[in-house]
Amino acid sequence: MRRIISVLMENEPGALSRIVGLFSQRGFNVDSLCVAPTDDASLSRLTIVSHGDDKVIEQITKQVNKLVDVLRVTDLTEGQHVERELMLIKVATRTEQARAEVKRNVDIFRGQVVDVHANNYTIQLTGASDKLDAFSSTIAQYTDIIESSRTGVCGLARGEKALRP
Amino acid sequence: MEMMSGAAMVVRALKDAGVEHVFGYPGGAVLDIYDALFAQDDVKHVLVRHEQAAAHMADGYARSTGKTGTVLVTSGPGATNTLTGIATAYMDSIPMVILSGQVPSMHIGEDAFQETDMVGCSRPIVKHSFLVKRAEDIPTAIAKAYYIANSGRPGPVVVDLPKDIVNIQESHPYHYPEHIHMRSYNPTVKGHGKQIRKAVALLAKAKRPVLYVGGGAIASGADGLVTELAEMLNAPVTCTLMGLGAFSGVHPQFVGMLGMHGTLEANKTMHNADCILALGARFDDRVTNNVEKFCPHATIVHVDIDPASISKTVNAHVPVVGSVDTVVTQVIEHLRNEDLSRQQELLADWWKQIEQWRGRQCLSYQKDSEQIKPQQVIEALYKHTNGDAFVSSDVGQHQMFAALYYPFAKPRRWINSGGLGTMGFGLPAAMGVQFAHPDATSVVVTGDGSIQMNIQELSTCLQYDLPIKVISLNNRALGMVRQWQDMIYKGRHSHSYMDSMPDFVKLAEAYGHVGIKVEHPDQLDEAMKRCFEHKDRLVFMDIAIDQNEHVYPMQIKYGAMDDMRLSKTERT
Numbered sequence: 245m246r247r248i249i250s251v252l253m254e255n256e257p258g259a260l261s262r263i264v265g266l267f268s269q270r271g272f273n274v275d276s277l278c279v280a281p282t283d284d285a286s287l288s289r290l291t292i293v294s295h296g297d298d299k300v301i302e303q304i305t306k307q308v309n310k311l312v313d314v315l316r317v318t319d320l321t322e323g324q325h326v327e328r329e330l331m332l333i334k335v336a337t338r339t340e341q342a343r344a345e346v347k348r349n350v351d352i353f354r355g356q357v358v359d360v361h362a363n364n365y366t367i368q369l370t371g372a373s374d375k376l377d378a379f380s381s382t383i384a385q386y387t388d389i390i391e392s393s394r395t396g397v398c399g400l401a402r403g404e405k406a407l408r409p
Numbered sequence: 410m411e412m413m414s415g416a417a418m419v420v421r422a423l424k425d426a427g428v429e430h431v432f433g434y435p436g437g438a439v440l441d442i443y444d445a446l447f448a449q450d451d452v453k454h455v456l457v458r459h460e461q462a463a464a465h466m467a468d469g470y471a472r473s474t475g476k477t478g479t480v481l482v483t484s485g486p487g488a489t490n491t492l493t494g495i496a497t498a499y500m501d502s503i504p505m506v507i508l509s510g511q512v513p514s515m516h517i518g519e520d521a522f523q524e525t526d527m528v529g530c531s532r533p534i535v536k537h538s539f540l541v542k543r544a545e546d547i548p549t550a551i552a553k554a555y556y557i558a559n560s561g562r563p564g565p566v567v568v569d570l571p572k573d574i575v576n577i578q579e580s581h582p583y584h585y586p587e588h589i590h591m592r593s594y595n596p597t598v599k600g601h602g603k604q605i606r607k608a609v610a611l612l613a614k615a616k617r618p619v620l621y622v623g624g625g626a627i628a629s630g631a632d633g634l635v636t637e638l639a640e641m642l643n644a645p646v647t648c649t650l651m652g653l654g655a656f657s658g659v660h661p662q663f664v665g666m667l668g669m670h671g672t673l674e675a676n677k678t679m680h681n682a683d684c685i686l687a688l689g690a691r692f693d694d695r696v697t698n699n700v701e702k703f704c705p706h707a708t709i710v711h712v713d714i715d716p717a718s719i720s721k722t723v724n725a726h727v728p729v730v731g732s733v734d735t736v737v738t739q740v741i742e743h744l745r746n747e748d749l750s751r752q753q754e755l756l757a758d759w760w761k762q763i764e765q766w767r768g769r770q771c772l773s774y775q776k777d778s779e780q781i782k783p784q785q786v787i788e789a790l791y792k793h794t795n796g797d798a799f800v801s802s803d804v805g806q807h808q809m810f811a812a813l814y815y816p817f818a819k820p821r822r823w824i825n826s827g828g829l830g831t832m833g834f835g836l837p838a839a840m841g842v843q844f845a846h847p848d849a850t851s852v853v854v855t856g857d858g859s860i861q862m863n864i865q866e867l868s869t870c871l872q873y874d875l876p877i878k879v880i881s882l883n884n885r886a887l888g889m890v891r892q893w894q895d896m897i898y899k900g901r902h903s904h905s906y907m908d909s910m911p912d913f914v915k916l917a918e919a920y921g922h923v924g925i926k927v928e929h930p931d932q933l934d935e936a937m938k939r940c941f942e943h944k945d946r947l948v949f950m951d952i953a954i955d956q957n958e959h960v961y962p963m964q965i966k967y968g969a970m971d972d973m974r975l976s977k978t979e980r981t
């Protein structure tokens with residue numbers, strides 16, 4: 245099952261490599277990983293999307309929690325949560341028709357064209373991962389995808405629940 | 410505030426952390442620190458012959474005392490040489506701090522001379538690590554390292570020190586923190602009340618209980634409490650390879666070590682139990698055998714300070730996170746409210762059953778052989794040390810014979826590499842023990858293969874007058890490998906024999922020690938006596954044993970815990 249694990253840790257050099265190392269060392273899956281400092285610059289928030297059965301996910305949260313730099317770990321998928329991912333995608337727009345289709349789909353998916361070139365558009369799209377997947381496969385029916393880059397998922401629990409030090 | 414160089418800070422912080430011995434080896438990146446060591450007497454430095462051995466010495470020191478062992482090495486090869494020792498300590502949760510030199514900060518990342526990313530190399534085998542960036546941070550980094558290494562689930566911590574920050578030419582203010590607080594690190598020590606009550610309810614009504622005791626009981630100093638609890642419950646007790654001595658090996662309730670080479674009665678007791686109380690043990694694959702078939706009748710209460718150890722391989726019905734000493738104290742307090750007066754009667758059938766298993770005498774062996782049997786050597790060792798020596802071990806058949814035939818009445822007497830199984834561990838570990846306990850008898854039980862993995866340390870033994878007794882069970886082979894080849898590979902002994910063995914007696918003598926060769930069973934007792942008469946000398950006993958002896962009992966692969974071979978021909 246797909247899980248979103250959110251980690252609050254010290255914003256120290258080496259902390260990230262410990263988490264990443266732990267995943268490879270113990271054979272845990274990483275589908276995506278997103279990390280940046282929080283509003284408190286001494287802390288870093290990291291979101292990992294992984295998959296595995298309950299036993300594996302329990303081990304992941306426990307092993308991550310065990311790292312000395314880690315303050316809190318939670319599995320966001322256990323409760324109500326908001327998740328978002330951002331994608332930048334560059335598509336070919338050599339023909340009038342391709343340009344029109346791209347534009348139409350960008351509107352439907354509520355994306356934005358953030359760069360325009362004679363032969364391509366760069367589009368920015370935010371949403372849950374499956375929305376980004378849907379956009380990519382839709383657009384591929386009309387034109388060529390030149391390249392794309394995704395941030396990986398970041399998320400927060402809904403309501404009162406929060407990951408604080 | 411006192412001003413001093415980074416190098417002086419390192420040494421001073423070690424002193425402030427209570428360090429008495431440092432096991433190390435100098436080199437370019439740590440010359441400033443060595444210079445600071447030269448100027449003082451508080452911290453004693455032991456010069457080893459190989460950095461791997463320094464780590465094992467610090468490890469033996471730590472295992473035999475509970476204090477944190479300390480290692481000091483230079484960058485690059487000095488640091489990488491310690492990795493096997495660090496991994497050994499990590500697998501067995503041994504507190505250790507490794508100070509490694511590093512190339513100057515401005516050269517990090519340039520592939521400078523003797524540069525290796527020590528923090529990176531050691532990452533999967535340490536509890537934590539620090540790359541110190543400023544001299545002012547040295548005292549805090551060292552204080553934190555000792556705090557982390559020896560709290561919670563203990564383990565090794567690396568402190569990497571770039572050469573420029575320990576420069577003896579510069580001065581910085583020294584401040585050693587009185588108290589360490591880390592918001593990200595707060596191990597749970599006390600068991601949750603609700604879990605304790607559940608555990609107590611199960612234990613009080615169990616008809617076939619067993620205490621399964623591991624290294625965590627020793628790490629938390631819970632041996633006395635474990636004994637009290639076992640006696641209250643009248644329950645049988647088994648110890649893991651790491652837990653030997655946490656409950657006396659000569660106590661009538663002790664059923665022996667469990668697991669791959671455990672006793673029949675220990676594995677049978679586990680397999681048939683209705684309630685298992687695991688205390689600081691981790692259901693390792695060398696214990697459980699096939700987890701699918703593991704102890705089908707048992708409700709499992711698992712006490713461990715590391716939540717990640719609970720339900721990792723075998724699911725615990727009642728998980729209790731906490732240190733063994735605190736949790737057992739809590740359990741005992743609650744049990745006082747239960748009526749345990751009928752425990753003897755209630756468990757009478759259980760004990761009757763256990764006695765039957767004991768009756769099979771799974772540790773019996775042929776005593777009238779023409780050749781020396783390894784079991785016989787360990788029994789002689791027990792006799793000549795009154796069962797009260799510190800016994801370090803290497804890895805192989807001899808290790809299992811020592812674990813099975815030398816019952817340990819006290820904790821921290823049995824020093825072996827359980828989790829990693831590191832050949833070459835024994836001799837340096839016994840040296841660390843001897844430094845910590847200068848007047849005690851420190852013995853190493855080893856094999857002709859293992860001893861050659863760190864034999865150079867015989868030279869260190871001479872330098873520091875360590876009167877260690879090396880009991881080498883010489884079977885002219887990598888015995889444990891050979892045993893598996895006999896059992897699984899139809900006796901094809903692929904590269905498991907040693908074709909040109911050194912003359913160990915001459916070798917010992919060349920290093921300035923006493924060597925004794927023993928070849929016949931009738932010489933054994935007298936030779937052992939002579940060995941221990943040399944109070945102030947290292948004695949190397951080269952004992953020729955039967956090459957074809959196997960370690961039994963032995964679990965049958967993929968089977969349940971109690972599916973065992975009892976000899977070359979008998980199975981359970």
Ligand SMILES: Cc1ncc(C[n+]2csc(CCOP(=O)(O)OP(=O)(O)O)c2C)c(N)n1
Nearest residue numbers: 805806807830832856857858859887888889
């Ligand atoms: C460093 C290392 N390399 C290889 C092994 C695999 N191994 C386990 S036991 C063993 C044989 C040990 O031989 P010896 O020390 O002579 O002891 P014996 O089994 O004969 O008592 C080997 C090679 C190991 N445990 N450690």
